[in-house]
Amino acid sequence: MEKQKLVVVGNGMAGIRAVEELLKLAPDLYDITVFGAEPHGNYNRILLSPVLAGEMTLADIVLNDLDWYRNNGITLHAGKKVTKIDRVKRLVIADDLAVPYDRLLLATGSTPFILPVPGKDLPGVIAYRDIADTETMIAAAANHKHAVVIGAGLLGLEAANGLRLRGMDVTVVHLLDWIMERQLDQAGADMLQASLEAKGLKFLLGKQTEMLTAAPSGRVGAVRFKDGAEIPADLVVMAAGIRPNTALAESAGLYCNRGIVVTDTLQTYDPKIYAVGECAAHRGTAYGLVAPLFEQAKVCANHLAQHGIGRYQGSVTSTKLKVTGIDVFSAGNFTGGDGTEDIVLHDRNGGIYKRLVIEKDKLIGAVLYGDTADGGWYFQLLKEGRDIGAIRDHLMFGDAFANNHVGDVGHAGASQAAAMADTAEVCGCNGVCKGTIVKAIREHGLFTLDDVRKHTKASSSCGSCTGLVEQILASTVGGAYQAADRTTKPVCGCTDFNHNEVRQAVRSMKLLSLDAAFKALDWRTPDGCATCRPALNYYLISTWPHEAQDDPQSRFINERAHANIQKDGTYSVVPRMWGGLTTPDELRRIADVAEKYKVPTVKVTGGQRIDLLGIKKEDLPGVWQDLGMPSGHAYGKSIRTVKTCVGSEHCRFGTQKSMSMGVELEKMLFGMWSPHKVKLAVSGCPRNCAEAGIKDVGVIGVDSGWELYVAGNGGIKTEVAEFFCKVGTREEVLEYSAAFLQLYREEAWYLERTVHWVQRVGLDGIRSRIVDDAEQRKALHQRLLYALQGTVDPWAERTQGVARHEFAPLPAPIDINGERHVELA
Amino acid sequence: MSNWHKVCRLDEIPLRGSRVLPHEAGSIAVFRAADDHVFALRDACPHKGGPLSQGIVHGHRVTCPMHGWNVELDSGEACAPDHGCARRYATRVEGGEVWLEL
Known part of the structure; x- marks a missing residue:
């Protein structure tokens, strides 16, 4: 055809x-x-x-x-x-x-707008649009002295700066009272103008050009203004806008x-x-x-391509001026208006100006001058329409400060990417250095974070260098880079729907199987990919417990095999020790198993239990049988452990019985699948020996009851848990914790930790639905209990023969004569 | 002489899943795609040798559980932008039985 x-x-x-x-x-x-x-x-x-x-x-x-x-x-x-x-x-x-x-x-x-003034066709009068214009300017700079740039927008200023650097005497003429009026407010513009003047540019503001007059050579010689003034010009660059x-x-x-x-x-x-x-x-x-x-x-x-999926719905844009040494950033509605408020930081001597425009607890515009390191972050907040109520006090001081980051492992400042040596390591997981990333961006014409991840593997593992990789992208491709918008980003290449839309569809259309979901949502691929299948499977089973079909083949191997795959293809086994408590009998069995199966490494984990590493897959059911202990789910996007301190059962400082509280919590949550892993801790007094401040749910006993903290994280980025509420009884600890985790299970996106979910939706909203609304809290608690009803231990099931094919290798092959060839195996 | 060997029944391999056949030249991963096509590759990712048999099967591809490389099941080739190839074995399904050319 x-x-x-x-x-x-x-x-x-x-x-x-x-x-x-x-x-x-x-x-x-x-x-x-x-x-x-x-x-x-x-x-x-x-x-x-x-x-x-x-x-x-x-x-x-x-x-x-x-x-x-x-x-x-x-x-x-x-x-x-x-x-x-x-x-x-x-x-x-x-x-x-x-x-x-x-x-x-x-x-x-587009075509540049050429002022309809006499003399506009003289030699030496150009626009600034393409390679030819650039070459004309470079040539003019070599032979002529006076340049006039008409228009003090982004393009005009960049042209003026370039011509000045090439040795010309440059005057920027602008019709309005301040420069870059479409991107900057007057305060920011004045500071920008001052620093451009320090670089040697001259400005004539509020001037209307009347005509361009010719020199005796026939080339343009001067610019005359409506007020009669005239300045010499061997080169006139029209940068008064595009059509x-x-x-x-x-x-x-x-x-x-x-x-x-x-x-x-x-x-x-x-x-x-x-x-x-x-x-x-x-x-x-x-x-x-x-x-x-x-x-x-x-x-x-x-x-x-005749896929016929996807609509373009307009864009929110941000701009950055590309003049080396001067940082300007603006986005959204930076002029404000009725019903908006400003937060302004203006350090004239320090050369820093920042204005954030806020409307109803949302950031709607930003102008940054002098320090634009957080431009990307503000832009993200703006595009996603995030509730900034909780971080308002700190908003002005940027991402690292507002979110308490230990700074992307010290990777916060934007200037850092540009200043880094090519040999400096950016991605510590995959050993990718800056030079490799820059080279890939140039050679393959990459523009997005995803492209860079695919080509270099940088930022594709733990993600803690993502900010830095984005900065490198931004400094390499210039304004062509804009941070991906996570809220509208599709789940993966198989669909145009984002996580929210998929979640909603699973609920509203009552989708109970992957095939039903692929069909209902018009998936592009027949059976998804390794990114969307686990997400979809989780959305199905968490939305419709006991009704939706759980598909083991759509789970990562660890959740399919109920053990953690290791680099050599063996597995690790972590039996559950409720609340970190064990017995001599359990320890004896663990020791016996370690000897019987020649387990090469036995390690105490950070979650107060014991890890047996280096077990062959086919031995797993036997190991589980001999252990006779339930799965620790150390391998899943699921409840992991509840860490406890000794508490008032033994400790002379303890105010509450933290061990038994931890055991109760862990038993309530046993077998709970979640968007990402979930860890809890219970401390018996404010000394907090169980480190409850970096857990998804942390419980701290005080004399009068229990304090609950949520959305902490001890991993990639250490995040301190936020105080959630105080309760009086053990039953309330169970109820509030369960309600918080159930809301997380129902509303967070797959692979989103509690901390990222809370940052995205705001803790106040969550608190009002759980702490202030008893009915909703009880309903959430009940829904979690219902979902977990009848949970069986996956290890016990498998020792009984469930999913046997997962663990047993195939028998030796049989040739066409019916002979079995054991020697081949 | 033909080197075709019978390894299992089709229904012994989970749909969108795989089984491992131990082999003197290194284990072989035998995959069954959603459309019942059967493929066999050496059970080692061209990247760092991860067990492809443990990956998620989608379409005629598998994603290695170690570092997420995607490998084409019919050719063993890594999908762009990665480069590399896992050895492939010819397969056929007859009367519900899976045969491999070893």
């Missing part, structure tokens, strides 16, 4: 990104032809400023060289201008060429209104014609930043 024909008009970042996404989904669907006005492959336009500033070369910013087009069978017409689209015959016409299409993608970008380039689309009769109007599927009014990037107007907005263009490209490619 003949392939369909896809023609792409526009060889820039948006168009080619869409093609790349399409090739990932459907590499063989189309014969692809690309038209580009510039005689180059695709390059990272955002990085033209560093090229102009002499910090990068053109070779550094190439994204797709000509080999890429060749290797992917794409016909590239670089330097050919498309003059006409014939929608009836479905032809794209460029000079002498007429190329037929089945689908057409317009990515014509979507819609001329071609309009001539083809496509509806345009400040851009080619597109739907949520990026289709124009002619459904065979798509548009993405700066030329497209989506819900009334034409984006000039790269992150939204990439989001559009992804959705567009999905529809071109």
Whole structure:
């Protein structure tokens, strides 16, 4: 069958990104032809400023060289201008060429706005848009002295900075009273202006250009203003804004209104014609930043690939100025207004200005000047609409401070990534250094955290270096990088639904099996992948206990084998010791098992029990049989242990019986599956020897009762548990703990620890549903007890022969003559 | 001479699961995909030798339990961007019996 024909008009970042996404989904669907006005492959336009500033070369910013087009069978017409689209015959016409299409993608970008003043066509008057403009500026800087940049937006300032660095005398002319007014408030802008002036730039604000006059040479010689003033100019750069380039689309009769109007599927009014990037107007907005263009490209490619899933629903954007040594960040609504409040930090001498705009306990805008290290974090809070009520006091001081991080193991400051040596290790799990990450980003044209994870493995294991990897991405690709939005991120590549949507669907549609879920939610793959299957399986069994089918094949091996796989393929066995208590008889059996099965390592765990390491899989049922102790679930996204101190049973300081309280809690929770592992501790007095402050639920006995702490974490990032409430009786300890954990089980996303769940949804909301609402608390408690009703010990079951196939290897093979070949095994 | 050997009945391998066949040249993982296709690979991930038999089977792929590499069941090749290959063994299913070419 003949392939369909896809023609792409526009060889820039948006168009080619869409093609790349399409090739990932459907590499063989189309014969692809690309038209580009510039005689180059695709390059990272955002990085033209560093090229102009002499910090990068053109070779550094190439994204797709000509080999890429060749290797992917794409016909590239670089330097050919498309003059006409014939929608009836479905032809794209460029000079002498007429190329037929089945689908057409317009990515014509934008054109700079040229002030309609006399002299605008003089030699030496240019816009700042592409490689040719950049080269013109570099050449002008070598031969001429005076440059005038009209427009003090992002682009204008970057151009001015570059020209200044190349030795020109640069004046920035701006119509308004402060610079970068679309990104900064006046206070931030004034500080920025002062530091640019310190770099040698001059500013003329509130000036309206009347005309450009020629020098005797015929080249531009001066800029004259409405007020009669005049300044010399051998080079004039117009950076007064951009306009979507819609001329071609309009001539083809496509509806345009400040851009080619597109739907949520990026289709124009002619459904065979798509548009993405700066030329497209989506819900009334034409984006000039790269992150939204990439989001559009992804959705567009999905529809071109005939998957037909996904809608583009608009983007929240943030901007960063790329002038070395000056850090500016802004996002959202930074001017505020009725019903909003400001938190402002203004250190004029220190050169730091930060303004956070808040509306109803949510961050809605931010301007940062001088210290933008937390820009990414604020942007994340803003996009996710997180409740910041609880961290409001600390919000201004950034992520590390507000969230009490031990700083990503010291990886907090944004400047750190840029300052790191190439040989410095970034990912301690997989041994990946900075140079490797930067190289992968450059060579493979990576833009997202997920891409970097796939190609380098950095940040793909424990995730504690994620912040640092994001910073490296940001400093390598410039403004093209924007942090992934976790709330709207799909579960995995098999679906466009996010965790919330999947959870809701499982509940509202009463989905009881994986196959039902795949069908109801239109999964892209027949049976999911190693990421979504365990998540879905958990959502099914936690939402519909006793009704949904638990699928062992959708669980990670540890939960399937009920033991922990080790690096050599053997397993570790941790029998349960309730509350950390054991008996001589149990210890004797453990010793016997260790000898009988020649267990190479016996270790005391951090959870007050004993780990037998190095057991062969086929020996597991025998080991369990001989131990005669229940599973410790040390291998699951489940209840692990309840750590206890000695308490008033023996301790002279103890105020409460912590050991028996711990045993009761552990027995109540036995066999509980959860989004991630769950650890508890009970201390008998405020000395807190059981370290309850770093547990998912920590209980501390005081003379008058018990204090409950929640959402602590002793692992990757140490997080101190937050005080939840105080209760009087042991029954209440059980009820409140159960209610908290049941809410976590019902509402957290798979693989989200309690601390991350609480940070995401806010502790106040949880407290009001559990502490303040007795009815809801009791109902949650009952639901947990119901879910755990009839739980059997998985080890006991398996010693009785359940899932025997999991542990027994296949017998020796039989040849065609019916002979068994033991010698092969 | 044919080297085909009968190793088990199809229903002795769990759907979307695997069994391990001990073999002198290293254990072999015998997989059964959701569509009842059977594949056999040397039970060692091309990355660091992790037991592929213990991974999650999805489509015609398995994800190694050690570091999450994805391996194509029909060829033994690691999925991009990873590189490497696990040795594959020819399989066939006849009358509900699984045969391997050893």
